[in-house]
Amino acid sequence: MQTSTERDSHYNHLEQMSVAEILQHINYEDQTVAVSVSKALPQIEKLITVITARMKVGGRLFYIGAGTSGRLGVVDASECPPTFGVPFDLVVGIIAGGDGAIRKAVEFAEDDINQAWKDLSAFNITHKDVVVGIAASGTTPYVIGGLKAANQNKIATGCVVCNSGSPVAAEANYPIEVVTGPEFITGSTRMKAGTAQKLVLNMLTTTVMIQLGRVKGNKMVDMQLSNNKLVDRGTKMVMNATGLDETTAAKMLKKQGSVRKAVDFYNQNKQA
Numbered sequence: 001m002q003t004s005t006e007r008d009s010h011y012n013h014l015e016q017m018s019v020a021e022i023l024q025h026i027n028y029e030d031q032t033v034a035v036s037v038s039k040a041l042p043q044i045e046k047l048i049t050v051i052t053a054r055m056k057v058g059g060r061l062f063y064i065g066a067g068t069s070g071r072l073g074v075v076d077a078s079e080c081p082p083t084f085g086v087p088f089d090l091v092v093g094i095i096a097g098g099d100g101a102i103r104k105a106v107e108f109a110e111d112d113i114n115q116a117w118k119d120l121s122a123f124n125i126t127h128k129d130v131v132v133g134i135a136a137s138g139t140t141p142y143v144i145g146g147l148k149a150a151n152q153n154k155i156a157t158g159c160v161v162c163n164s165g166s167p168v169a170a171e172a173n174y175p176i177e178v179v180t181g182p183e184f185i186t187g188s189t190r191m192k193a194g195t196a197q198k199l200v201l202n203m204l205t206t207t208v209m210i211q212l213g214r215v216k217g218n219k220m221v222d223m224q225l226s227n228n229k230l231v232d233r234g235t236k237m238v239m240n241a242t243g244l245d246e247t248t249a250a251k252m253l254k255k256q257g258s259v260r261k262a263v264d265f266y267n268q269n270k271q272a
Contacts, residue, residue: 061205115145
């Protein structure tokens with residue numbers, strides 16, 4: 001049976017369209033993605049609840065995927081430490097074909113049904129962890145094999161797919177199915193399906209980190225101060241929380257190393 005992401009585009013003769021027409025049609029299709037994601041919110045909530053519970057007892061989150069899906073997992077994982085100040089190995093993105101596949105496609109890497117578990121095993125994965133397979137089609141052997149092996153080892157599994165009733169979803173304890181339908185260019189799942197996956201991954205890690213106390217109010221109080229923009233942002237956050245002037249706030253932030261620590265230090269010494 002043909003998956004919905006592989007069905008023919010609703011549009012034809014794309015090469016005959018004007019630039020304006022192409023943009024209008026792509027934008028129209030993109031507007032349907034958020035609606036598709038909204039229908040999967042109950043599924044997303046269930047997976048977030050499991051990930052949060054596992055992390056509270058020392059577990060980690062692993063993404064496995066191939067191609068665009070794998071790259072999206074790597075991106076989401078890599079952004080957690082600078083955004084939330086968590087260890088680099090709390091959320092791990094694994095792509096079929098290894099890190100080299102992030103920049104250049106590795107032929108047939110996604111077709112190896114045994115490789116994902118080998119890749120996961122390199123991280124000494126345990127029953128405390130959660131494995132989430134990312135696959136637009138829901139048919140990627142690399143992801144299916146990884147989830148199957150994780151299940152056999154009593155590890156919680158989830159997935160993010162863009163078709164209903166897929167083999168990947170069948171292997172996941174907590175499947176997330178965001179049905180995005182045909183792409184503007186037939187089969188080009190880097191478009192709507194990729195956008196949907198990115199939205200879901202944003203939801204997963206952002207909500208988990210909030211649940212773990214990595215956000216205060218609406219601020220990234222544990223963010224890494226890795227560039228001048230973030231130092232300026234952190235300084236303003238300290239100023240707003242303490243009433244200190246900019247120079248004093250900046251010095252305190254630099255000395256304490258994070259917004260949270262700077263504000264806590266101020267409050268402790270103020271009370272003293």
